[in-house]
Amino acid sequence: MKTIKKLFLFTVFAITTIGFAQETITNESVVQMVELGFDDYMIIDKINTSDVKFDASISALGEMKNAGVSSEILSLIMEKSKQNTKSKTGIYFTDASGEDKLVQPSVFSGANSNAVAQKLVSGLINSKQKAQLPKTQSNNIIRQSQPEFTFIFDPSVTEVDNMQNNQGSDSGIFNWWFRMASNPNEFVLVKLTVKEKKNLREVITGKESWITSSSGIDPKYALNFAIEEIEGNKFKVTPDSLEPGEYCFIYQGQVPQGRDNQSVFDFSIQ
Structure with missing residues (x-):
């Protein structure tokens, strides 16, 4: 049963990845993946292999935590926010x-x-x-x-x-x-x-x-x-x-x- 669940999530992840392929990963994208039931390692892999534009303000992080985003992912978002497209002064x-x-x-x-x-x-x-x-x-x-x-x-x-x-x-x-x-x-x-x-x-x-x-x-x-x-x-x-x-x-x-x-x-x- 566990194997079937992982296979299902992998299939959904692959389909979702195609949907996200042409866009930048944002706070909302991460929350959507959490709501779809993706494991943390899958979300982390997606963040690490995509363009990102994260809002790492205290209020935004609080909203994501309330939405069920793990501390490990929030920590990665804080780090990745420094690499946002808006990097020039x-x-x-x-x-x-x-x-x-x-x-x-x-x-x-x-x-x-x-x-x-x-x-x-x-x-x-x-x-x-x-x-x-x-x-x-x-x-x-x-x-x-x-x-x-x-x-x-x-x-x-x-x-x-x-x-x-x-x-x-x-x-x-x-x-x-x-x-x-x-x-x-x-x-x-x-x-x-x-x-x-x-x-x-x-x-x-x-x-x-x-x-x-x-x-x-x-x-x-x-x-x-x-x-x-x-x-x-x-x-x-x-x-x-x-x-x-x-x-x-x-x-x-x-x-x-x-x-x-x-x-x-x-x-x-x-």
């Missing part, structure tokens, strides 16, 4: 097709409003520094009000290793934000103001008067987001519910010598 979101998409940095131009009026009245009027992005909509379109982002940092990599993101067209300026920063708290999330007539999006990045000046995003405009550490250099970032509109993450940490923080990581909620 940057900010990622999951698009409508379920694919992980990198949020490329968008270069902004600067503008100074009220500058002329400020001079005419001896600086009594504040002027505002603004970051302006071309077009009224981001190329990164997200069709859910509470998306999940993945931030991946790696302060150990070199510039040669980390050339996948360029700032603008200058190939000498690399993806330094995720080497300087160590967690998402060094970024701020803001909603962009859309200027239809000017065909642009903008956000206030500083204020100046004849007495004082300030730079950076005013805290009252910063939007809340939750952070969950997946592993040492990888974090899950979930904003509070976002209404339709244009948004961006802006780096607010230390800028290395020779670099200009002239980019934001923008996206559109629809």
Whole structure:
């Protein structure tokens, strides 16, 4: 009877393997195999011979444990999560097709409003520094009000290793934000103001008067987001519910010598 059961499971495993052949093994795939009654050694073999994309956050591991996934398999998932497709530094979101998409940095131009009026009245009027992005909509379109982002940092990599993101067209300026920063708290999330007539999006990045000046995003405009550490250099970032509109993450940490923080990581909620 035991031999018949093993033969049955092997047959189901072979059929399921064909079904999984064209896809990456995920948390859901593992739970499905557990529910089908596969032995641990069969699931482990499948994980070790497949492309994987695991969520090894505490909440995800807890859900899998409650679904009956063994500690041995959970340990393997934690190890394999370091080899996920999303291995390069940057900010990622999951698009409508379920694919992980990198949020490329968008270069902004600067503008100074009220500058002329400020001079005419001896600086009594504040002027505002603004970051302006071309077009009224981001190329990164997200069709859910509470998306999940993945931030991946790696302060150990070199510039040669980390050339996948360029700032603008200058190939000498690399993806330094995720080497300087160590967690998402060094970024701020803001909603962009859309200027239809000017065909642009903008956000206030500083204020100046004849007495004082300030730079950076005013805290009252910063939007809340939750952070969950997946592993040492990888974090899950979930904003509070976002209404339709244009948004961006802006780096607010230390800028290395020779670099200009002239980019934001923008996206559109629809």
